[in-house]
Amino acid sequence: DAKTTQPPSMDCAEGRAANLPCNHSTISGNEYVYWYRQIHSQGPQYIIHGLKNNETNEMASLIITEDRKSSTLILPHATLRDTAVYYCIVRARFGANAGNMLTFGGGTRLMVKP
Amino acid sequence: GAGVSQSPRYKVAKRGQDVALRCDPISGHVSLFWYQQALGQGPEFLTYFQNEAQLDKSGLPSDRFFAERPEGSVSTLKIQRTQQEDSAVYLCASSLAGSGGASIGELFFGEGSRLTVL
Numbered sequence: 001d002a003k004t005t006q007p008p009s010m011d012c013a014e015g016r017a018a019n020l021p022c023n024h025s026t027i028s029g030n031e032y033v034y035w036y037r038q039i040h041s042q043g044p045q046y047i048i049h050g051l052k053n054n055e056t057n058e059m060a061s062l063i064i065t066e067d068r069k070s071s072t073l074i075l076p077h078a079t080l081r082d083t084a085v086y087y088c089i090v091r092a093r094f095g096a097n098a099g100n101m102l103t104f105g106g107g108t109r110l111m112v113k114p
Numbered sequence: 115g116a117g118v119s120q121s122p123r124y125k126v127a128k129r130g131q132d133v134a135l136r137c138d139p140i141s142g143h144v145s146l147f148w149y150q151q152a153l154g155q156g157p158e159f160l161t162y163f164q165n166e167a168q169l170d171k172s173g174l175p176s177d178r179f180f181a182e183r184p185e186g187s188v189s190t191l192k193i194q195r196t197q198q199e200d201s202a203v204y205l206c207a208s209s210l211a212g213s214g215g216a217s218i219g220e221l222f223f224g225e226g227s228r229l230t231v232l
Binding site: 036041042043044045046049085087101102103104105106107 | 147149155156157158159162170173205207220222223226
């Protein structure tokens with residue numbers, strides 16, 4: 001699976017949008033971009049995933065650049081409960097090369113401040 | 115609840131002791147994963163089951179680590195002769211789908227078992 005690069009930490013003011021970047025310049029055509037987050041003392045939680053189109057769900061939006069070499073996770077109105085480590089992961093989802101597991105990097109520690 | 119359940123949540127072991135960590139996946143989930151997470155690090159893959167078959171154990175750090183899922187549901191991670199470097203949170207995750215041509219699906223994680231080896 002392709003490797004990802006994320007900033008180690010970010011701050012965001014409560015109520016503002018949090019924009020978390022991820023570089024995945026070696027992503028291949030069959031690999032999806034996944035985002036998970038891990039709140040302190042909990043297991044990772046799935047947020048969203050996408051292939052090439054922008055995606056939105058009740059938790060967040062995912063913007064993937066046209067060349068697919070980077071993406072941004074957007075939390076539109078960050079709350080204190082969004083303070084967590086956010087992991088960007090790329091993985092093949094279908095086919096013989098579909099990865100069995102998620103490979104986590106170091107993630108971005110997002111601190112939402114009042 | 116209907117989530118992945120792990121026990122014990124906390125375990126303190128003396129160096130050299132054997133420990134067993136249990137994972138109850140979401141009912142009906144085919145895939146089950148074990149991860150190890152050291153303090154301040156991201157989770158690292160240990161092993162993967164599809165039903166009762168252990169399809170990947172490439173992440174197990176030594177032969178002191180053993181995992182099983184005999185009936186394709188509950189899984190146990192056993193660590194023999196624990197060492198201080200085994201201190202970590204052990205996370206279990208399950209997924210509805212299996213691998214090989216189909217989506218592995220989103221992974222649902224338990225809260226983990228925190229092992230401290232003295």
